[in-house]
Amino acid sequence: MELFAHRGYSSHYPENTLLAFKKALHADFDGIELDVRLSKDGVPVVIHDATIHRTSNGGKQFVHNLTLAQLKQYDFGSWLDQDFTGEKIPTLEEVLQLLQHENVTLNIELKNGPIIPKQLERKVLDLVYQYNMEDKVLYSSFDHQSLYRLYQLDQTIKAGFIFHINLINPLQYIDQMNMQAYSIHPNYFYVTEDMIKEAHKRDMKINVYTVDDMDWAKRLQKLGINGLITNKIIKDNFK
Secondary structure, three states: OOEEEOOOOOOOOOOOHHHHHHHHHOOOEEEEEEEEEEEOOOEEEEOOOOOOOOOOOOOEEEEEHHHHHHHHHOOOOOOHHHHHHHOOOOOOHHHHHHHHHOOEEEEEOOOOOOOOOOOOHHHHHHHHHOOOHHEEEEEEEEOHHHHHHHHHOOOOOOOOEEEEEEEEEEHHHOOOOOOOEEEEEEEHHHHOHHHHHHHHHHHOEEEOOOOHHHHHHHHHHHHHEEEEEEEEOOOHHHH
């Protein structure tokens, strides 16, 4: 079972920052999960929320209304602890530069809303090509239309479908898509043994989010999931 650092090593360091990603590498995670949106000037930046107020000192402003230069003016670390003052919002390119030669899987979650930018998928894909990281990247999203747009650009991508709700026959839903799914990413408390078996029959992986409780983690590991997306569980916890 692979362990993915959710927004980096986010239980200890400010989420979706270069510091959180560097610390995830030091903690020996198998993969790193992050979120990408487009700035006003069309630059893929790494942030979860549509607005910057929760994770910066920038007030309630939308990411898509701010240029990269404007976003870089704000502090994205001190909200967690004053020790992290000065952390900036990273671009996806900066993260790719950091991870280019590391032996980790990068799970890029495509974020949309309240607007649906037309160039997000193309720009993310082009950066991954630029850094020759196609084999290391898994794309995921709650927005399955976004994944489909990405697949239309490149049918070799690894597409991971995130499910927040408890769907009836989620695997049959995927069967009806005109594309190949690499993985499904269900909310951890909806995962069943049958779901895992059905996914594996289709040669799909199951990467479960977001699990910070060791009892749940061990239970899911015994069921046979492939990946665990977590804020804090590291390999040493399983020893």
